[in-house]
Amino acid sequence: MEVDEDMESDEDMEGDETTFERAARSLCYGDYKKPPQKGEPKLGVVQFVDDKTIKQPRYKRTLKGIMRAEWTYETASEKGRKREAFLNRCVKKFRRYYYYPKGFTKGEANSVVREHLRRTMKQSMFTMKKNASKEVEEALKKGENKKRHHFKPHFLEEDAWIGCCDYWETDGHEKMSKINT
Numbered sequence: 001m002e003v004d005e006d007m008e009s010d011e012d013m014e015g016d017e018t019t020f021e022r023a024a025r026s027l028c029y030g031d032y033k034k035p036p037q038k039g040e041p042k043l044g045v046v047q048f049v050d051d052k053t054i055k056q057p058r059y060k061r062t063l064k065g066i067m068r069a070e071w072t073y074e075t076a077s078e079k080g081r082k083r084e085a086f087l088n089r090c091v092k093k094f095r096r097y098y099y100y101p102k103g104f105t106k107g108e109a110n111s112v113v114r115e116h117l118r119r120t121m122k123q124s125m126f127t128m129k130k131n132a133s134k135e136v137e138e139a140l141k142k143g144e145n146k147k148r149h150h151f152k153p154h155f156l157e158e159d160a161w162i163g164c165c166d167y168w169e170t171d172g173h174e175k176m177s178k179i180n181t
Helices: 056-072 080-095 104-139 157-168 171-180
Strands: none
Touching: 056 080, 056 104, 080 157, 104 157
């Protein structure tokens, strides 16, 4: 076996730290913004797992794309009927894309999609807050005085992001965060 004389040995590389930055991620919205035209069949049949979540990743991404598009300033803090109205708008738009499986009434299937959306929304809020808080910590280490609202995810509108940040600073959210930790 030949040895390459120009190759650095492990000793030569000591102290060198190789870092790999995350590649820019494209955001896949599934079939969002590509609904079937009037008179054409829908894009497929939704499958549910344990009657409480959507199985197909592409359909999940479509629902998430709809959720992000419908998100407004008030969405993060809405409760009760306003929150249900938001969820119902998203479910109604989702129905334009896909058929529901046989054996489910429209109401039952809507309920499964709504519950899946509720969990997706909660997880998205947690992830966005965690990522923004991490960015704030890193900025503080660099001596920059930045707040969460400076680190808006590219998929949310500005007012929707400000609404999330305002919600996270409310007393109600602070109490719930302390209880859940």
